Amino acid sequence: MTETQAYVDRYQFTPAENKRFARSNFTKLVHTNARFEGVNTTLPQTQTIMDGMSVAGVPVEDVLTIVNLKRGWQYVTTQNKSLTLAMEKQINKIVAAEDALVPGELRQGKGGVDLGSEEFFEPALIDETQEQAFLQKTLADPQTTTTDKALTVMYHNMRQQIFWDGNKRTATLSANKIMMDGGTGLINVPLDKWAKWNELIADYYRTNDMEKVKKWTYDHAIQGLEVRLNKNELDRKSQK
Template identity: 45%
Template sequence: MLYPDKFYLTQDLNRIFARTNLARLIFSDLHFEKTNISLIQTQLVADGLNIERASEKDKERIIRLKRAWQYIINENKVLSLDIELKIHLLLTGYGFRDNLNYKQEEKFFDELMNNDTSTTDKAMTLMYHNMRNQLFWGGNKRTATLAAIKLMIDHGAGLINVPLDKWDRWNKLISQYYLTGKMNMLKDWTYENGIQGVVLNNNSDLPKPDINPEDYD
């Protein structure tokens, strides 16, 4: 299956789209770990308010995710392993695994970026490769996702964001991929269910986001 880009935005418009939906995006990423926090609580903590009903661990995760999201939205340098490391440091405070074959990962990254494929295809491949290969100490899914999204934003291809009501299926597919190393089925599913962006409203020629708020209730 080919994965042509679904969205062709300017970098600025893609950045605006991400900023506008920042609380929902952070809320999604929180679910890589167990959490009982609500979207409204996530928004309030991200805005700097002290919410007593939110755990200190959740508060810290939200602040770290907010900083990492702000970094990938605002960073003008193209994606690299160094930028992936910075994302991970913002999220966890930890670096690469001590036994990581850095040259091998650098070779994979460079070859992928030079492939004659769409940005969306490259982003999905990078994301799932990084998840399975565990480049860092902890938090690999979050870092892999944000690195892939930076690539999408830089090229105006939208965002990778799986709606929460589809996370059970997504996690099962990720687990299967971890066992087999074959990502085609996972990429097919992600392409159909997890690529979001901005489409033009034909009635007004104004941007209209296709993130559905009901997915985050």
């Protein structure tokens, strides 16, 4: 099986439909993405905060994370042009406004990720020209599905740590911008699968081989509407 076949687009929305689908799921998406920062609010608490009200016992830092993620999702669902590095910078400027050294600016110093057990991954310094070229080449590849492009950009950006902070949040929203532009659903890993997901991400950081985490994400985290499943996916389900 070729890579393109392995990551066939499961859903067939129009971009406008896909954006509406995302907007109808803002609370769930923000609730999930906030977990990157250790936010443990319930779904109703997340909704209350997104509605502009306070919730007793929720730290100000968590409230700001939720509010900024909401703004980030609002931003990516209102952009009609294809994803660019400038757009990724703007996403980061929004979602990491409170915690990045320089929100919206590419990392120009050393950074890294704690993998646990005193293991630390430190990516190379960022070359803006290389990042521009990577994104443009990935999005322009005619042999690759939209879903594959989105997963590739998401995991590349996570491992590269291209920003000072908020890399996973920014990478996830950037990938979902690609998904919406192609009308192929959304990427959203259910919280009950995060333990396994984090294991796979850590392994990818160690090896720089993203295929295992991409395949797992494709199998567990591509979401859409049943009525927008593509014909091949409907046929596959009917044969089970």
